[in-house]
Amino acid sequence: MPRQARLDIPGTLHHVNLRGIEKRRIFDDDRDCENFVERLGNLVEETETKIYAWSLLTNHAHLLLRSGPLGLPKFMRRFLTGYAVTYNLRHFRHGHLFQNRYHSIVCDEDVYFRELVRYIHLNPLRARLVSSLWELDRYPWCGHAVLMGRIRNDWQDRDYVLSWFGKREPDAQRAYWRYLEEGANQGRRPELIGGGVLRSYGGWSAVLSLRKSREKISGDQRILGSGDFVKRVWKESGEQLCDQFSLLERNKRVEAIFEEECQKGELNLGELRMGGRRGDIPRVRSEIAQRLVKTLGMSLAEVARLLGVSTSAISKMLHRSSQKKNKKAVNSSTKST
DSSP states (O other), X not given: OOOOOOOOOTTOEEXXXXXXGGGOOSOOSHHHHHHHHHHHHHHHHHHTOEEEEEEEOSSEEEEEEEOOTTXXXXXXXXXXXXXXXXXXXXXXXXXXXXXXXXXXXXXXXXXXXXXXXXXXXXHHXXXXXXXXXXHHTTOTTBTHHHHTTSSOOTTBOHHHHHHTTOSSHHHHHHHHHHHHHHHTXXXXXXXXXXXXXXXXXXXXXXXXXXXHTTOOOOOOTXXXXXXXXXXXXXXXHTOOOOOHHHHHHHHHHHHHXXXXXXXXXXXXXXXXXXXXXXXXXXXXXXXXXXXXXXXXXXXXXXXXHHHTSOHHHHHHHHXXXXXXXXHHHHHXXXXXX
């Protein structure tokens, strides 16, 4: 499905997940982890970003953060670019390190904050990097050890996280540890990282029940929260309000246009979005842009993001297409006279 624009205003709570390209490692050893953590800490303090939970695994990492004045995209771009460059230099490799762009979800803090802290900090246990919660207490590449006071880390906002579990630190730590213990056997939690109404309403059975009752449902793949929370985020970010099913229908039509035009031009989708100009790529890109704007009413900025080019490039494509059609019309009129 074509990717959507990020939702973010300063102060938004995000669950960020980043993975190695083709599921390859992004951490080979402790030096890589140290580099990642040091860079994260330095940038957090510089940009006033808040980090509440984090965990590093071999080929991916999780962060629970609140964006600072710079916003999430600029923060992540600076952070991941710096880490990728140093990783490639150290390991004598070239090319992309991370798979596509990072995955981020705007989260309803009141409902999901505690659950996300638990989910993220239990990742090393689920991945069998540690064998028990007691071993996790001392695992250096996860925010859990910081909350338990086993590792000092000035850039992680441990006080705020512990305040969700108690007023006094010892009581809060015990309550937090028991909370992790209760969730240790829950396994993967797709509802915390999956999408839209399925996540917010508890699966398809609940969604279908709401549809039968003709109740309007609002949801978004980029948001973890109820329908009301989704609408509030849309409003604050200036996005047009629409229900999830009309959004899904539009995305299906967008996907169909991409597939149809790529098949005609014998291109693959990745090649089209890389901004290249080989062979038929410019013509196919122009055809897709025209159809998305004229038949689906999408904005130039939306189309530009989907095609991996600038908004001005889309504007020029449409202008050239219009000129060609006008020229054809003039030539046709001249011949007929």
